[in-house]
Amino acid sequence: MAAEEINKPPSLPPYPEMILSAIEALNEGNGSNKTSISKYIESNYGDLPAGHIALLSHHLNRMKDTGEIVFWKNNYSKPDPNAPPRRGRGRPPKPKDLLSPASSEMAPARPRGRPPKDPNAPPKPVKPKAATAGSGRPRGRPRKMARPAGGITTGTAATTSAAPMTAGSGRPRGRPPKVKAASMTEVSVQN
Numbered sequence: 001m002a003a004e005e006i007n008k009p010p011s012l013p014p015y016p017e018m019i020l021s022a023i024e025a026l027n028e029g030n031g032s033n034k035t036s037i038s039k040y041i042e043s044n045y046g047d048l049p050a051g052h053i054a055l056l057s058h059h060l061n062r063m064k065d066t067g068e069i070v071f072w073k074n075n076y077s078k079p080d081p082n083a084p085p086r087r088g089r090g091r092p093p094k095p096k097d098l099l100s101p102a103s104s105e106m107a108p109a110r111p112r113g114r115p116p117k118d119p120n121a122p123p124k125p126v127k128p129k130a131a132t133a134g135s136g137r138p139r140g141r142p143r144k145m146a147r148p149a150g151g152i153t154t155g156t157a158a159t160t161s162a163a164p165m166t167a168g169s170g171r172p173r174g175r176p177p178k179v180k181a182a183s184m185t186e187v188s189v190q191n
Helices: 002-007 015-026 034-045 052-066
Strands: 070-072 075-077
Touching (some): 015 034, 015 075, 034 052, 052 070
Antiparallel strands (some): 070 075
16 A cells, blocks of 8 residues: 555645636736646646646636636636626527426417418408508509500601610610721722
């Protein structure tokens, strides 16, 4: 037994105790981050277990959840009893309503979808359609007017084109055709 006690490393204090002593010793204004806490524990307690980082993360998260330490802007610090609670980013979570015996007896769960119509219900009265707001015109975009069957002609063959003409403007729709310049032939002059 004496040999086992000699080879056994000195016992470490519990992780929460080491974390709190590190935060107190570092005494940083906004708290200490995980790296600085880990370096402090490594320098003061020497031989740490192989999974030190995982153990430290686990204990920091557990202490944060229980309220022993406060996590704010990636730093851990001791909670100030006089400070108002800090809010994180985003919408706060809804409070979880614990299931009580009274709430389970309230009503059975409703099925999904729209409920079926009651065949015994009296029919609803038909409402007369309300008139439009005084203008006398129907709502929405006006309907397109039908085009005349023949198209508009002015009498000369030069002014008519293949494209239909719009009513009232006197011009065909779209981009006008490109006018080709008269081709010039090269003439050589000899002296």
